[in-house]
Amino acid sequence: MNWKQIAESWLAFDQLDEELRTELEQIKHDDQAMQDAFYEPLKFGTGGIRGVLGAGINRMNIYTVRKAAKGLALYLERYGSDFKKHGVVVAYDSRYKSKEFAIETARVLGVHGIKTYVFTSLRPTPELSFAVRHLGTAAGVMITASHNPPEYNGYKVYNETGGQLPPEQADLMIEKVNGIENELTIEVMDQEALEEQGLLQWIDEDVDKAYLSELKSITLNADVISKQADELNIVFTPLHGTAGKLVTQGLKQLGFNQVHLVEEQMIADPEFSTVESPNPEEHQAFEYAIGLGEKVDADILVATDPDADRLGVAAKNAAGNYQVLSGNQLGALMLDYILANTKEIPSNGMMIKTIVTSELGRAVAEHYGIQSMDVLTGFKFISEKIEEFQQTSTHTFMFGYEESYGYLINDFSRDKDAVQSTMMACEMAAFYNEKGMTLFDALETLYEQHGYYIEDLHSVKMEGIDGAKEIARLMDRFRENPVNTAGDLNAEIVEDYTTGRRTYLADGREEEIELPSANVLKVKMSDDCWYCLRPSGTEPKMKFYFGVKGETREEADRRLEQLKKAILENM
Structure with a gap:
């Protein structure tokens, strides 16, 4: 049946839910609205x-x-x-x-x-x-x-x-x-x-x-937490979602005494009425947390999204203002902290990240002598590898993360876990606070050690039938003519995850990408820089990812602007 026939079958169904019937009656003469509601099933x-x-x-x-x-x-x-x-x-x-x-x-x-x-x-x-x-x-x-x-x-x-x-x-x-x-x-x-x-x-x-009993197992420095129990000021908000109970209980059982709650956002509110978007990736979501942080002179601000699988963290920058860490930055910091404070790092240790996550994590892992593995975007692929490791004993899982604010420390859960991550982020903040350092001080140390890795994401909302067509057109266009130069950067490798082929541009050599097929195109440029195109799997959006590395912050910033300009001008 076409969409009109399906819509008619709903209207003719005598047991249709009354609320839904009322909605259909209101839009049944609006072809565009009806088509959007019935043109295809949710996928x-x-x-x-x-x-x-x-x-x-x-x-x-x-x-x-x-x-x-x-x-x-x-x-x-x-x-x-x-x-x-x-x-x-x-x-x-x-x-x-x-x-x-x-x-x-x-x-x-x-x-x-x-x-x-x-x-x-x-x-x-x-x-x-x-x-x-x-x-x-x-x-x-x-x-x-x-x-x-x-x-x-x-x-x-x-x-x-x-x-x-x-x-x-x-x-x-x-x-x-x-x-x-x-x-x-x-x-x-x-x-x-x-x-x-x-x-x-x-x-x-x-x-x-x-769950709370298992949560105790991720602690690495109980002595530091004990010393900082009354010193570290923590502000927490669940952004009207589900994390309130477990996070507050988890921080309490760790021993942190200075936990300040954003009371307006502790309420489970389906309208998320105090934020434009309940997404810790969006810096505006921290408005209330920053206000409370300034009042209590907080050392760390933590925000979880409504279902508590994503964690955002803010800390004071060099100017003394609260700044939100990116998912790439927080993930690299947690990875470094975990590996630096693990007494015996297994020789078969493995860090897992997604193909659009910063290469800084790989540099940190190599520094501590463990391997890194890239998987497709979606935490299910990290979970799949963890299970594979357990079944085969080939590797020991050390940490998994993705740039979109998702992290997993211990595998007693198998999805990105903002409750675990909050515990680790606060412990890490206590560790650096004892040394007189903020999280941004620690990040600068990482950059000085491994290079200035900077990333960015540009998303374009493309809704409905026309949006889906435009997304397909963009992907086809970049596959046929990828952007090969951006300032002093030149394309070296093209990875098309739809065909599963990796092409080396210097000699045309090809090899298989050992990952499942996905509608993703990644182009690796010179000097560890790259860009990637991927339609969102959960929203009507086209996503453009960018990653650069520079010997200095200025060089990295310049390269990022050059790369973004070159790609987005070809949309």
């Missing part, structure tokens, strides 16, 4: 499905959630009845409809005889990942749209290891979802019947306690 990307709340197959609503849940049930049945007996654990964040979507998931899974464990109240994504492992379930579901605006929600699926579905499993899941012809007629059970039959079990503090 699984790097983080499951994510979209604007509303009516239609291209929107997040109870029917698209039921379709995802039905696909999950069929996916689990593919592995046999014994596997699905382990059940599914579901968590949700503070967004509109999140708890409703969690219960809808249980109502669908119950029809297939699959038990669902659902948290009684909102919880962070990393705790969902941990809960899969702790409870031994066959899968997990996190209802969240991460750091997207309030009108969004999403649905992330995790496998039995606690990681998001890697490509092979995601393909099978997508196949099952796409095979469902009519999302409106998916059978569901009543919540009361689920509870009576033991197919819905509510969970809460027992899992919290188990």
Whole structure:
């Protein structure tokens, strides 16, 4: 059926949810709005499905959630009845409809005889990942749209290891979802019947306690924390999301006494009313934290996104003003701190980062004698490698991170973990505070030691059908004619992750890229500089990544401006 026929079938469905029916009645004469809502189903990307709340197959609503849940049930049945007996654990964040979507998931899974464990109240994504492992379930579901605006929600699926579905499993899941012809007629059970039959079990503090117990294991310098317990001033905000309880309890059990909460943002608010965007990557999200920081003379400001998988940190710069560290900077600092304070670094130690993450991390890892591994964008690929290491004993996982503010220290959870990262960032701040240094002082030391690595990201929102076409056009254009010069920089290697080929421009030699296929193009320039193009997997955006290195900050800044200008002028 075309989009008009699908839209008509929704309007004709006599059991359609009344709220959704009202919305459709309001827009049914607006062809553009109806087409956007029905032109294609929401697709699984790097983080499951994510979209604007509303009516239609291209929107997040109870029917698209039921379709995802039905696909999950069929996916689990593919592995046999014994596997699905382990059940599914579901968590949700503070967004509109999140708890409703969690219960809808249980109502669908119950029809297939699959038990669902659902948290009684909102919880962070990393705790969902941990809960899969702790409870031994066959899968997990996190209802969240991460750091997207309030009108969004999403649905992330995790496998039995606690990681998001890697490509092979995601393909099978997508196949099952796409095979469902009519999302409106998916059978569901009543919540009361689920509870009576033991197919819905509510969970809460027992899992919290188990997670907090594991959280103690990441501490490297308990003595430093003890000495700095009353000295280090910490400001924390969960940006109206899920991290409030676990972060405050985690910092308390570490022994930090000077933790100041941004009270206005401790409230779980689906409107995220005090920020333009609940994203710690956006510096405006720190406005309230900076205000409180100035009042209490804080040494470190920490902000987590709504589902607490991303962490942003701000500290005082050389001018004495609070400045937000980039994800690349904070990741390199944590990696250096972890390796410098690990008593015995294993000879097979491995740091994992994504292909668009700074090369500074690789330089730090090499300094301590451990290897680095690049994976595709998406933390599921880091999680997949961690599981591979455990199964084969080939490497010991030391740290994993991505430029978009996601870090993992210990693998008891298998997704980026802002709760863990907050503990490590505060411990690291205490370590440097004892030495009379800020985090920016420590960063400058890293730059002096390894070179000035600077990165930037330019995102362009391209929504709807026309936006998707424009993204495809841009990718084709750069594949056919990549930018080969930028100031004193020259292209040396082109990596096309769609074809899986790496081409050396000097002699035309080609080799295989040993990573899954992805719609990504990366061009490596001279002197450790590079740029990369990638459509977002979770938002209607085209992303341009830039990375440069200079012997001085001035040289790095100049190269970054030259590279950005050369690429963006060719959009």
